[in-house]
Amino acid sequence: MSYKAPLKDMLFNIEHLARIEEIAKMPGFEDANLETAQAVLEECAKFNEGVVAPLNVPGDRNPSALKDGVVSTTPGFADAFRQFAEGGWQGLQHPQDFGGQGLPKTIGAACGEMLNSANLSFALCPLLTDGAIEALLTAGSDELKAIYLENLVSGKWTGTMNLTEPQAGSDLSLVRTRAEPQPDGTYRVFGTKIYITYGEHDMAENIVHLVLARVVGAPEGVKGISLFVVPKFMVNADGSLGARNDVHCVSIEHKMGIKASPTAVLQYGDHGGAVGYLVGEENRGLEYMFIMMNAARYAVGVQGIAIAERAYQKAVQYARDRVQSRPVDGSMNAAAPIIHHPDVRRMLMTMRATTEGCRAMAAVAAAAYDAAHHHPDAAVRKQNQAFYEFLVPLVKGYSTEMSLEVTSLGVQVHGGMGFIEETGAAQYYRDAKILTIYEGTTAIQANDLVGRKTARDGGQGARAIAAQVEVTEGELARSGSADAKAVLKRLAAARQAFLDVVDYMAGQAKASPNGVYAGSVPYLMLAGNLVAGWQMARALLVAEAAAARGEDVAFMQAKVATARFYADHILSRAPGTRDAIVEGADSVTSLALEAF
Amino acid sequence: MSYKAPLKDMLFNIEHLARIEEIAKMPGFEDANLETAQAVLEECAKFNEGVVAPLNVPGDRNPSALKDGVVSTTPGFADAFRQFAEGGWQGLQHPQDFGGQGLPKTIGAACGEMLNSANLSFALCPLLTDGAIEALLTAGSDELKAIYLENLVSGKWTGTMNLTEPQAGSDLSLVRTRAEPQPDGTYRVFGTKIYITYGEHDMAENIVHLVLARVVGAPEGVKGISLFVVPKFMVNADGSLGARNDVHCVSIEHKMGIKASPTAVLQYGDHGGAVGYLVGEENRGLEYMFIMMNAARYAVGVQGIAIAERAYQKAVQYARDRVQSRPVDGSMNAAAPIIHHPDVRRMLMTMRATTEGCRAMAAVAAAAYDAAHHHPDAAVRKQNQAFYEFLVPLVKGYSTEMSLEVTSLGVQVHGGMGFIEETGAAQYYRDAKILTIYEGTTAIQANDLVGRKTARDGGQGARAIAAQVEVTEGELARSGSADAKAVLKRLAAARQAFLDVVDYMAGQAKASPNGVYAGSVPYLMLAGNLVAGWQMARALLVAEAAAARGEDVAFMQAKVATARFYADHILSRAPGTRDAIVEGADSVTSLALEAF
The missing domain is CATH 1.10.540.10 (Acyl-CoA dehydrogenase/oxidase, N-terminal domain)
Known part of the structure; x- marks a missing residue:
């Protein structure tokens, strides 16, 4: 399997x-x-x-593949x-x-x-x-x-998100696709959208495109963008499919990875205008699109965890099978499966701990989402919503950036075989690289984290999370095991590093925007590292207690070992990241433009 | 261009x-x-x-491409x-x-x-x-x-290195290719070699294969391996080409990158035996092969620098051309080329500083090589040889590992375009991944660094380098500029981190081989980081002085800015790496084998 x-x-x-x-x-x-x-x-x-x-x-x-406008x-x-x-x-x-x-x-x-x-x-x-x-x-x-x-919910039809245009990627204010109002209340949509995932395919009867466009006469910039539904096939009053709408796939991209997923260039309105239906109110499109994006951002973070897990499993399998060199500790007298070699263990543990840490962070974020929507107490809902919103850029940004490291290690464990396509490890490496880009690059996630999630409330939400981390530190101190102590040391240092950076971000956002945004991605990585490490620390506490009760001991011991590794080897990066952000902002932008 | x-x-x-x-x-x-x-x-x-x-x-x-045994x-x-x-x-x-x-x-x-x-x-x-x-x-x-x-020197013929066999990659003791001595002093070679770069091609008249094989009856393990020359075409007494030798390309690999370079599977001796000529003495093949390997390892390190430079240039070009979003500091009232955005600058500076740091390290290593071979004073030659040998695993390991980060950032700067193959940035990302694998994986380089270069002399050579770094620190202190002070802080911390790790490596190598080798690659990364950062610090001192004299001021200021960035953002990783190595060894190997 x-x-x-x-x-x-x-x-x-x-x-x-x-x-x-x-x-x-x-x-x-x-x-x-x-x-x-x-x-x-x-x-x-x-x-x-x-x-x-x-x-x-x-x-x-x-x-x-695309042939005559049809994607197979x-x-x-x-x-x-x-x-x-x-x-x-x-x-x-x-x-x-x-x-x-x-x-x-x-x-x-x-x-x-x-x-x-x-x-x-x-x-x-x-x-x-x-x-x-x-x-x-x-x-x-x-x-x-x-x-x-x-x-859509039944999977009979599928949906797409149409944001990007050749000149408008991260900067949606530059969207030019236009929508002309019709007397019947519908719109005619004209324009070109690129990078439309599953924008055309043969897996469902109909495709429901959600499209950002400007109603003629709308204000410039992001305040003049509206959201439309543009179905591939018109839908008749009885729900049956009608005529083909005027949206067509003109090409699909030749990509480094996720090759099976068709990335379409869609042309709207070349034959009189694609019929579109306004979603909500005019000029509030970006706001609605952010709803889709936030769901999608969380989901892309999960993709990072998912590809990391798959790469890990493949690497473990190879490391068990491949026999090469004697163990350095002299424990075997002949060449051993490479999983016996400490550096292979280090690579596998890095993959494992990263994946488990990000998975734990995503699970906690999901729980906050659920509470934010379903908890009977409005104050609790609000608190969970804030927590969830803080975590979304971390789940997206940190998990996907880390998936690059994990899939790279996955290739590395395979040695030369990893570079050969037949092996399969290379596919994960190629596939993963899109994850730090689509649904908002890591920099876009970091902008969100710095601007909306940290500076806007003066760092209050961020400090509230640090306070929760401190509670876990107290529990680690009370546990008193060697593992808990070691994790405590790293967790406390990472929290302090995080707090320093939060102070810097909140304090300097207005005075020194370049300095603050120069550290935005490192801040995201530090925050993601802290939250994932914190969840691993919580997991360690649970696992130690369960193991002490004799519950599922092997699994619980593995969890403790993995949490310890996370703290020793990944959380330990946090103070250095702090230094780079807080003391290294000037050198990011000091090189003269023409000197590059 | x-x-x-x-x-x-x-x-x-x-x-x-x-x-x-x-x-x-x-x-x-x-x-x-x-x-x-x-x-x-x-x-x-x-x-x-x-x-x-x-x-x-x-x-x-x-x-x-391979067709009928011929590679075009x-x-x-x-x-x-x-x-x-x-x-x-x-x-x-x-x-x-x-x-x-x-x-x-x-x-x-x-x-x-x-x-x-x-x-x-x-x-x-x-x-x-x-x-x-x-x-x-x-x-x-x-x-x-x-x-x-x-x-070979004229480029009329080309050469290859034939080490790897399906069961013998990093572990050459497992080589099985056999050589049978003939009455005329030649040998007949039989076996299969894989991953033979340019093992077959149409760019030169003849190919000279250097092949590791075991003479029949030789000792087991690495002590029974000999080195042979096996030409593709036999060479007549007058230097003209004779009959085709019995070595044939049976397939070439389908790889993730460096696709134009044919990676051959070579079959020796399927038609009676390939004629081979012993190089040097029997059973000393590995020793000779290491001469080739050391030259090749340095050269692969340079490949890392080279691909990083190319990726950097492409990213800079794109960042100048691509217009997207207003600058965060309000300095422009419209969307700007993305090179104006701090995070893009951070990415470009990381690429630039890494590349320049590794290039400086490689230049200094090359000079040591030259002095080791040409200096009239034997003591100076010896000193330089030791320094060069210490640096080879760093040039190879650190430069290539960093090239993965650089080429990944190169794709990232391009956003969605980076993932589209037509853009070209993805090729660098795919090409670079082989560099941490061939000519000895990073782990193999790190074993060399730990075993032969650090533990063997009790850390003496490593500490001698640290002492040289300290001399540069003194010069930075005397310079007294803000940049020099900032670099000094990071350099001193990195040196101290390095010394701690050297003590650990030298002290624990025998008592705790697993613990030491668990930190081998992080140690290599720390050492490479230190030496590259040290060279950037030396460069800063030269550049400050030159700029003060009014020499090539723009270039010199750029060098200062890049050196400062290196210290702030890359050298600052060193103490965290130390912590992971010295305090985190146990958690690398504590997970039970069956728990993976």
């Missing part, structure tokens, strides 16, 4: 870090207890291991997507009103990880559909909801 | 850090002064920019290689006795960087030939030298 879902680790997080039993007390989540989580995850693992994972290599070798996906994808839809997986987290299962994100995120580990390219289609559903749920009229939601 | 050689930076290093005028005082290098260096580098730049660089993208799109390289490669040979570039560093130019490595290394920046795949052919020349010069009989050297 090429992929085995890490069910135990996921359920550990769901039970002990995300605390599903607390979530199950919230209105609407009554059935979402640990037992449900376990049943859903097991079913999900079976589907992804058996059906989706085997399509990952074929997708890379035989990618989506890799053989097997359409059938797997049909099974995905039939299994109800698209609707997992969506409201029961529209045919979904209404499960918490705490469960949904784990399922999302499995799908993405199994096949990043395949998983992108539902990922984008989730975003479209989210936007329609939030801002769509009842009519739009009635027409589109059920078919 | 897709590549512009960084002549100024190279000549700065050659003049001020490698001190070419000292080298020109040594016997045999009388003509190798700064003027010569400049003339050679300018000519080299012209050739590589004009002829070799334009073949880099075509090589990726239309790689080498990318169109244009054979012609470019002919020009390379005619220009005398293969013989640059080789003895005049065999038609070379006998120039110092200090000049040769800079030329090597240009060739590799221009085209990593192309450059591999001469890189391997250099290794074959080196081995024959050191251990070949006069007869072998007479037959092979002149044609």
Whole structure:
């Protein structure tokens, strides 16, 4: 089997870090207890291991292809997507009103990880559909909801996000696609959109494009952008499909990775205008799009965890099988499987600890999302919303940046074999590189973290998180084990480094914007490192206690060892990052422009 | 122009850090002064920019291909290689006795960087030939030298290194290829060799394979390995080519990068045995091979610098052209080229500082090599040899590991465009990943650093380097500028971190081999970081003085800014690395094997 879902680790997080039993007390989540989580995850693992994972290599070798405006996906994808839809997986987290299962994100995120580990390219289609559903749920009229939601939630149709244009990438104020109002209340959309994931494909009957465009006469910049639904096929009053709309795929990109996922250039309105339907109000498009984006950003963070897990599993397998050199400690008299060599262990542990740390962070973020939406107490909802929003750029930015390190180590463990495409490790390395770019580059996530999440409230939210970390430090001190002490040392140092940087960010944001933004990505990495390390510390406390009770001792000891490794080898990077940010801002921008 | 050689930076290093005028005082290098260096580098730049660089993208799109045992390289490669040979570039560093130019490595290394920046795949052919020349010069009989050297040095023939077999990669004790002695003093060679770079191609008349094999009856392990010359075509007494030898290319690999460079599987002896000639004495093959390897390891380090430089140049170009978002400091009222954004500057500066730091380290290593071979004083030769040998794993390991970070940032600067293959940034990312693997993985370099270069002499050589760093710290303190002070702070901290680790490595090597080797790669990274940062500090002192004298002020100020950035943002990682090594050894190996 090429992929085995890490069910135990996921359920550990769901039970002990995300605390599903607390979530199950919230209105609407009554059935979402640990037992449900376990049943859903097991079913999900079976589907992804058996059906989706085997399509990952074929997708890379035989990618989506465009011919005469029609995109054919890799053989097997359409059938797997049909099974995905039939299994109800698209609707997992969506409201029961529209045919979904209404499960918490705490469960949904784990399922999302499995799908993405199994096949990043395949998983992108539902990922984008989730975003479209989210936007329609939030801002769509009842009519739009009635027409589109059920078919999106069931996986009968799929969704896309159309933001980027050749001149407008990170900077959406430059969007030029235009929408002309029609007497019947619809719009005609004209323009070119690029990098549209699954913008055209053969896996579903219809594609529902969510498109940013400017209504003629709208203000310049981001305040003049509206959001439209533009279906590939018009939908008749009875729900059946009508005429082809005027949106066409004119090319797909030749990419370094995620090759099976068609990345389309879509041309709107070359034959009179694509019929579009306004979502919400005019000129509030960016606001709605951020709803989709925030869901998608979290999901892309999970993609980082997912590809890291897959790369880790492959590397472990190879390290067990490949025999080369005697152990340095003289413990064996002949060449040994390379997993016996300390540096291979260091690489595997780095991969493992990073993946588990990011997974734990994502699980806790998901729980906060669930509480922010379902907790009966408004104050608790608000607090969780703030926590979730702080974590989204970390889940996205940190997990994906770390996935580059993990997939690179994955190739490295394989030695020369890693560089040969047949082996498969190289695909993860190539696939992962898009994750730090799409749905907002790491720099865009960091801007969000610095501007909206830290400077805006003077660092208050950030310091509240540090205070929670300190509570965990107290628990580590009380535990008193050697592992807890070692973790405590690194966690306290990382928290202090984080607080120094938060003070710097909040204090200098107005006086020295260049200095602050020069440190934005390192700050994101430091914050992500701290939060992931903190969750590993919490996991260590749980695991030590469980092991002491004799519960699942091998698993719990492994968790302790991994948490310790995380602290020793990854959290220990934090103080250096602080120094670079707080004392190194000037040298980022001091080189004269013409000297580059 | 897709590549512009960084002549100024190279000549700065050659003049001020490698001190070419000292080298020109040594016997045999009388003509190798700064003027010569400049003339050679300018000519080299012209050739590589004009002829070799334009073949880099075509090589990726239309790689080498095998058909009926014949490898066709990318169109244009054979012609470019002919020009390379005619220009005398293969013989640059080789003895005049065999038609070379006998120039110092200090000049040769800079030329090597240009060739590799221009085209990593192309450059591999001469890189391997250099290794074959080196081995024959050191251990070949006069007869072998007479037959092979002149044609290798002229670039009429090319060379290969045949080490790896399917079961023997990092662990050469597992080599099985066998050599049967013949009555005429030759051997018949039988076996399979894999990963043979340019093992078969159409760019030269003959290919001279240097092959590790076991003479029948030889001892087991590395002590029974001998080195053989196996030509593709036999060479007649008059020097003309004779019959085809029994070595054949049976396949070439489908790789993630360096696609134009054919990576061959060679089959020896399927038709009666390949005729081989013993190099030196039986059973000393590994020793000779290490001569080739050491030359090749240094050269692969230069490849890391080269690909980093190329990625940097491309990223700068894109950052100047791409217009997106207003500057955060409000300095412009409209969207600006992204080079104005602090995080883009951070990425570009990281790429630049890393590349310059590694280049400076390599230049100083080259000068040590030259002094080790040409200085009239034996004690000075010995001292330089020790310094060079300490630096080889750093040049190889650190420069190539850092090239992964640099090429990844190169893609990142391009945003979505970076992931599209047409852009070209992705090729550098894919190409670079082999550099941390071939000619000894980073772990193999780190084993060398820990075992032979640190533990063996109880850390004496390492501490001698730290003492030299301290001298530079004294100079920084005397300079007293704000930049010098900032660099001093980081350099002193990094040196102290290095010394702590050296004590640990030297002290624990016997008592705790697992603990020591668990930190081997981090130690290599720390040592490389320190030496590169130290050279940047030396460069800063030179540049401050020159700028104060009004010499080339813009360049010198840029050097100061880059050195400062290196210290603030890269050298500042050193103490964290120390902590991970010295305090984190246990957690590398504590996870139970079955828990992975």
